[in-house]
Amino acid sequence: MDLLLDAVCVVDVQGCFVFVSAASERIFGYTPAEMIGRPMIDLVFHEDRARTLQTVDEIMSGQSQPHFENRYVRKDGQVVHIMWSAYWSEADQLRIAVARDVTERKRADSMQAALYAISEAAHAAEDLLALFQKIHRIIGGLLPAVNFFVALYDKNKDALTFPYYVDEYGQAPDPQKLDSTVPSAEVIRTGRVLLLTPDTAAPRSGGGLPQVGRDSLNWLGVPLNTNKGVIGALVVKSYSAEVRYTEQDIELLQFVSDQVATAIERKQMEIWLQHLARHDPLTGLPNRELFHDRLETALHLAKRNQTPLSLLYIDLDKFKQVNDTLGHPIGDLLLQEVAHRLKHCVRESDTVGRIGGDEFLVLLNGSPQSDQALLIAEKIRAALDRPFDLAGQRAHISPSIGVASYPTHSADCKQLIRVADEAMYVAKKGGGNRFQVAS
Known part of the structure; x- marks a missing residue:
């Protein structure tokens, strides 16, 4: 059993682990000794707990659940997607289940779906605000993005603006120069990813990292690259110590950022062409x-x-x-x-x-x-x-x-x-x- 890549888990009627196979440590990050006696629901991602308990009731009533999927939180804080095949033994009063880690598959599927969704949004959105709202929802389905904003840089005006800004503790900053100390300006200047955590924030106390609301702040920004250069940055923030952005989050945000940059550039071009069609090109007045x-x-x-x-x-x-x-x-x-x-x-x-x-x-x-x-x-x-x-x-x-x-x-x-x-x-x-x- 310990040679299996999938984990075998046995849970009692109170919902506590009574046995787990060796693969559980690779999948969940906890040793079998750390899991045994612990309530199963404690490891389930908070947004999936109600749905998981409902499925548990169905299994214990005799319904088969061969392909149930939910999310668990590993010991290191990462969220993993698990596909379960579970059975309730009435005679033993135990629930026996096999857990398969499908995180990579879900990630690949989600990223592919996100690319299609962003491309569709670029065509369907009426204006840039509508496009940014759709992009926010799409990225929110891939990683924690309650706090999310888009920074755009206009080289001709040397102006860094924040046309879309959602933050539970703050409002959009005023337009900035590219040489300002805000982290998004650094992302655009350097064209590189910037990840700030409470550990890296201390040296930047001169204004590089905004400290708002709570002591813990995780800030992740990626550049929006086009053929014409960096046009802006996508940024996600977390004020919760429970949410830390990982290397996988960075790769994922970088992966979709190229598509987002193309979508923004396309929408900007559409808006500009519509403007030209109805405005005098010399004065900019309505024609x-x-x-x-x-x-x-x-x-x-x-x-x-x-x-x-x-x-x-x-x-x-x-x-x-x-x-x-x-x-x-x-x-x-x-x-x-x-x-x-x-x-x-x-x-x-x-x-x-x-x-x-x-x-x-x-x-x-x-x-x-x-x-x-x-x-x-x-x-x-x-x-x-x-x-x-x-x-x-x-x-x-x-x-x-x-x-x-x-x-x-x-x-x-x-x-x-x-x-x-x-x-x-x-x-x-x-x-x-x-x-x-x-x-």
């Missing part, structure tokens, strides 16, 4: 299509709530002259600065769009009454009338602005734009650098 959609939505809400809204049609006076005298690169810088000034003249809830050339539209959402819309029009006129310093060149333009509103001028999207456009031409024919309310 004609997106602006029309927002205006349609705003009109629908205005009709339902019986609230007014206003629309400003803006054309830049003397823009062609700037292009002809200073060149198109300066003209492009001018358009970008115009977009910047326009956004600073309106509220976050309003929409500024570029619909072509030097023409812009401003939707004053849920807008104030017409006199307030005129105040904003004057604010825009004054802002664009100030000189522009562009790459060492100074340019001066002014705007012609047409103002139309719902319900005064139209309840139709295209008609409202046309009315504002006509008012803008009236302002331009009057010499420009002014606004005109539609008749």
Whole structure:
């Protein structure tokens, strides 16, 4: 019996071990002497105890359980997956069972399933937040990940951000520089795995390891590698002394991190392409299509709530002259600065769009009454009338602005734009650098 690779276990009616074969030490980490007399349920992983006791009742009632699986906690703290074949001897009042360690098989199956799940999530998730939530659930099925976050690094902005952060004792940090002392920055800088435990934390007390809530903190971070380099880090944390990340956990997290990095990069590309399709590439403002959609939505809400809204049609006076005298690169810088000034003249809830050339539209959402819309029009006129310093060149333009509103001028999207456009031409024919309310 001691030559068997599987362990033979005999348990009495009270659920205590009365005999175990030699293989039990290899599987559970305890010697037979340490196991005999101990309640079987004490070794079962806490999340599997209720299910295990229910199965024990079924076995003792005479039901066969040839392939029951649950998890046990080894003496060294590692969790192992066990497949049982068990039988209840009524005559002996003993439960005889054979235990097979299927941890490696379960691990391989789980990792393969995780790869498929991550790939599917990359296609199905609507945005990055939804993707991160799905990745969190997937990784949580592989290793302890109650506390989990994603750190992403934008090289162009030298900004390390935390777009997904779940921590039972803390909130997401503010954006950081890559040379900051946070451990995730070190993972991204070096491109290497970082495992921090209470034993390794002492030398890093200057701020490298956050001490939050409890004395014991285990921190494991792996880099997110792509063809373009390291784009971020995946991090799991534990505040419990009972959960220590092992070499197997590191290998597992590294194994899925490449797939996660690919999924994030793909989702970022999808979001960027969607942004390009509906935004002006020069200014980053909504283009004609997106602006029309927002205006349609705003009109629908205005009709339902019986609230007014206003629309400003803006054309830049003397823009062609700037292009002809200073060149198109300066003209492009001018358009970008115009977009910047326009956004600073309106509220976050309003929409500024570029619909072509030097023409812009401003939707004053849920807008104030017409006199307030005129105040904003004057604010825009004054802002664009100030000189522009562009790459060492100074340019001066002014705007012609047409103002139309719902319900005064139209309840139709295209008609409202046309009315504002006509008012803008009236302002331009009057010499420009002014606004005109539609008749």
